[in-house]
Amino acid sequence: MSVFLLILAAFFLPLFPATMLFTRLAVSTQPLPVRLALVVFWPQIGVVLILWGELEPGPILATWAVMSALFYAFRMLTVREVGRWNAMLAVSAWPLVWLYALQTPAPVDLVAVTLALTTAPVLMLVVHEVLVGRLGAAYTGLHGGLARDLPRLSGIIVVATLAAMALPLFPGFFALLTLLGSAPVGFAIGILLIWLLWSWAGARLLQGTVFGPRSGPVAADLTAPRAWGFAGLVVALTGAGLIWTGGAL
Known part of the structure; x- marks a missing residue:
């Protein structure tokens, strides 16, 4: 029974x-609330x-988890569509x-740590929805230099991407610091490499959307209430991280 629960x-x-099952579901066409629920509860x-079955993963499973996370962190460097990029981020963080x-x-x-690692995928889902709604597509490099004409939209992209970079x-x-606090040396090196790849992928995403020369069609910026609503979401999630996850350090 425990082996079955472990596989499940x-x-x-x-x-x-x-991971292929989640990534397929995550990039399928669904309403935003459905995709948010999928990311939060999956x-x-x-x-x-794990808790119900009192599962105790061994070193082999932990090594598999690190390799899986590294693989998808590297894949993030090659993906241009923001929705698929976000799915790769999720399946790189959750292992x-x-x-x-x-x-x-x-x-x-x-x-708490699982929720902390889910924060960035939730924020990037909102970014993907806004990009598709305003620009018709969410590809890096297709609509560049958004900071010039769409400062509010650019602001939420920057904030969500910084969260994805685990700054x-x-x-x-705080989740990564918690993991590093008692991880063996080999696993700690793997976590740091994953963190580095997330930062690299995030920088590439910002370069292909917010910064650089302006390209793509003209679009209306976010309204102030929607921008403030996103800011409130970020403050709430960050505050929860400081109180809950940060307090565990």
């Missing part, structure tokens, strides 16, 4: 090749299975939960 959990805290099902589970943390801490103050930063 590997679909929800996805390890390659089980990894939590895996956490519930790291297996490394934390290896430390047998308290259930609330396991849930300080964002929940992903």
Whole structure:
């Protein structure tokens, strides 16, 4: 029974090749609320299975998780469509939960770290929706130099991308520090490489959307209320990360 639960959990805290199921669902055409629910609850099902089955991942599974996360972090460098880029980010972040589970943390801490690693995919989902709604497509390089004509839209892209890069103050930063705090040297090096690849991929995304010469059709910028609404979401998520995940350090 525990082996079956372990395999099932590997679909929800996805390890390659089980990651293909989530990525296919994540890039399919669905309303934004459905995609948000998918991103938020998908990894939590895996956490519930780990806690319910009292699963104890061994070093082999943890190594598999690091390799899977590294593979998709590298794939992010080659993907131009923001929705698919975000799916790669999610399946690169969630396998790291297996490394934390290896430390047998308290259930609330396991849930918190999983939510922290889910924050950036949630924000990038909103960015993808706005890009498609305003510009008709969400490809890096197709609509460049947005900072010049669409400052509010550019602002939410920058903030969401910084969260995807797991920079300080964002929940992903505290989650990675928590993982690094007690990870063996080999796993710690893997986590740092994944972090580096996320930063590299995020910089490439910003270069292909916000910065550079203006290209693409003219579009209306976000309204001030929508921009403030996104800012409120970011503040709420960041505050939760500081209080919950950051407090675990």
